[in-house]
Amino acid sequence: MKLDPDCIRDILLTVERHTTFDNDVEPKDFSTDGLVQKYGKQKLLYHIRQAGESGLLSRVKFYMAGFSIQDLTPAGHQFLADIRSDTNWNKTKKVAAKIGSTSLQTLISVASNVISDLIEKTMYPK
Known part of the structure; x- marks a missing residue:
């Protein structure tokens, strides 16, 4: 899949907006911000993985029913x-x-x- 820079930026903005010390970001947060509708589930998941592997997101975990992201890293x-x-x-x-x-x-x-x-x-x- 081709990398979409706007999708990466939107992911970072959503993670920043929804994380707190006690709460990870989950799929519902991306739905609330309209990213699932804007990019589609597969594209969004791909870009979350790329942002995590590039060191922009901390503790990205994928599950059968979804995912969680702890926060942005300092680089993020x-x-x-x-x-x-x-x-x-x-x-x-x-x-x-x-x-x-x-x-x-x-x-x-x-x-x-x-x-x-x-x-x-x-x-x-x-």
Whole structure:
């Protein structure tokens, strides 16, 4: 299955929105946020697995009847912070498409560079 960067971002936003210290994220949370309807169950599960294996989600467990996600990892929080704004996310996707790679590692790197560029422009305006 082809990786859908928007699906990854939506997963991270949902996990952040629904996790607490005592509560893991479960399928109902993704239904509540409309992600099952938007992406379909198989695509959503695939992207949850990819985000977990890429170190963005902690303690992803799959069961016969569903799954649970404990939280975002520190790397997941960092990536989400970098792409939270639609402006930064769209710029990240545009740069990734221009260089021809939308792998998670490329997206993470590009997002970090987009933020670094914004910091530099803010601190040292021309």
